[in-house]
Amino acid sequence: MYFYAARQPILDKNKNLFAYELLFRDSIENIFPDIDGDEATSKMVEASQFHLGISEFTGNKPAFINFTLDTLTKDYPRMLTTDEVVIEILETVKPGKTLLNLCKELCSEGYILALDDYVHQKVWAHFYPYIKIIKIDWQETSIEQIQEIKQAISKFPQIQLLAEKVETYEEYNQALELGFDLFQGFFFAKPEMVKTKSLSPSQMAMAELLYETSKPELDLNSITSVFERDVSLSYKLLRYANSAIFRRRSEISTIKQALVTLGSGELKRFLGLMFATNVNPDKPSELINAAMTRAKFCELIAEDLKTPLDTSIAFLTGLLSLIDAILDESLDSILEKLPLAQEIKEALTTRKGVLAALIILVEQIEQAHWDKTSVVMEKLGLTKDKVVKDYKEAIAWADEQAQLQG
Template structure:
């Protein structure tokens, strides 16, 4: 049970999420924290805490453990089918740690090692390793090129860490890496000035309606009825248990009566964004979902106006540049959002600038920024963590519903 945690995605060669690396604020260097029964009980009672399944959803978890924890024994609750044991230090100089690694392997766990020097295949730990992580900002590409064959021959999988751009991703993929850690996918592939295609205009219209202070049911019905796929997805989405656990919804009017105006605005914004880009990783949509819910919860906590749902919309649309490979200014010139939302997306609103700062800090486990922003927003750190945890759980649930209705994205160079 954890309250203070962050995660960073690790994507495969098709840019689908393979796993998340979990980073714990209470652990040394982000490692799994030492078990404290009393503290665990306090977290369970007072905070919105997460279990590993809540954090990673259906994906695997990379978790760094201290040598002490490994030698004394892993927590019995960990599942070897979903948890990958990560070692920051080479265990070869510690016989107790080597024995612990052998025991871990016998339990069925995979072992990942951070190794910027790309060890020799003669190394004592080599036969136990399943995955090697290489920080590509600290390792020469020529050295990587020379060293990779011995890992590939041994069927050891390779993770490129700190992949910062699409060009880095392509280079590492061509070298032979299997997985890629970093937020390269949340950066525009290239900034180009172009108009949104005519096929997306229904979505653009819906995005505009979601930010309107008034609610024009007939107008929204007309937009959705023009697109049979949107009509289908609307009913599929809205009847998903993550969103609606009680009643079978049969129409937008029925949904409005059941959910209310503000929730419908959030929903049509989400539906629009999920359909807007056909060739981007689903994790980019997932990040947008988590930000949307987090900004929404922050807005409610800060007593901001909820109609239109500014916090939700600004969080949801905060990654439009990466989704559309355009500057935010060019995008907003084509989408009929209200001025308040446009200003926030262009960084002209201090309130939402603070929300974005703390969201990025959670995404990268920059704990000092979280502490600073909790003071600036007047929200206790523990509550701030709790709000973000709720956003992760909500985002995981909605992501699962989205994944079921969208085809697998294809990787493009």
């Protein structure tokens, strides 16, 4: 059986990662509302226990998982620990004595309870002492309704407001001003403000290196000359090449020696790390993590296409697919300045061709648009198990890189 789960990040006020919501479907064909909520929840729990591994999929951050009244009654939440799950009570669950008693018990045991897509009713006041998070659909809730909710929960300081479906920085800032504590949506994956600016010498050096390593054959002389023009990058390369993880018998002391010793794969890995940490250190870590996940996913998928793509090109295309949000500049303006292969630029700007299809595929997975995912998979000739396996592996790899950076 296949388990399709996408994770959507939930960020705090400072745009740091707080948790993930896991969005589960039984199969790509079974899309809500066709699949029963009880079945979806039970299979999500089953997947986490026997197939998926919650901590493996969420990088040890809590997972928001939807629960219906039936799955709460059957004690499914207790199959997960208090550290790894936030119990999200679906908006379809009606407030009543049974639900209230379940909330009291779970809260007393240390579980965090959240109300999903909250629509205010006075009866929910009985539940407030046991609720830690209230999720509000930003696109469906008016400012007046939000103010009413804030007034209703004012005597319960433990309750945090989570703004869901926040799609722009303007919406994020507005929610922040209204007192929201947590934010879910793809605002962080879009440019904060579009402006024209020059790339720094370090950013240009990084762009040149990404271009050089995207070629089928590495030109060591060209790569060496780029490193030699940037003292900081050279120092980091030598430090990486001499790190304990490689267990070198003798110290590496020159740029060319480091490049030869690392080889193409490790060099690309190193540059990915440098890209993530240096291109814009003020950006949310989850944005960089998303770019790294896309890069690895595209690389893995490229190997299994009917007509295989160059994996280095696929990796770099995925890595740069969020560059406009990372640099806060329009994609066209950025790509004019970067010395990248034309096929990468065309994939990112025209959104046509096989490379672009890989980006579209991972975007649809991120947003759990399973019906659209199925269409792209069919066009690419990909199997379900391959896509699920590669997405999970890409997430694990990106999380590992994030830990190395930390």
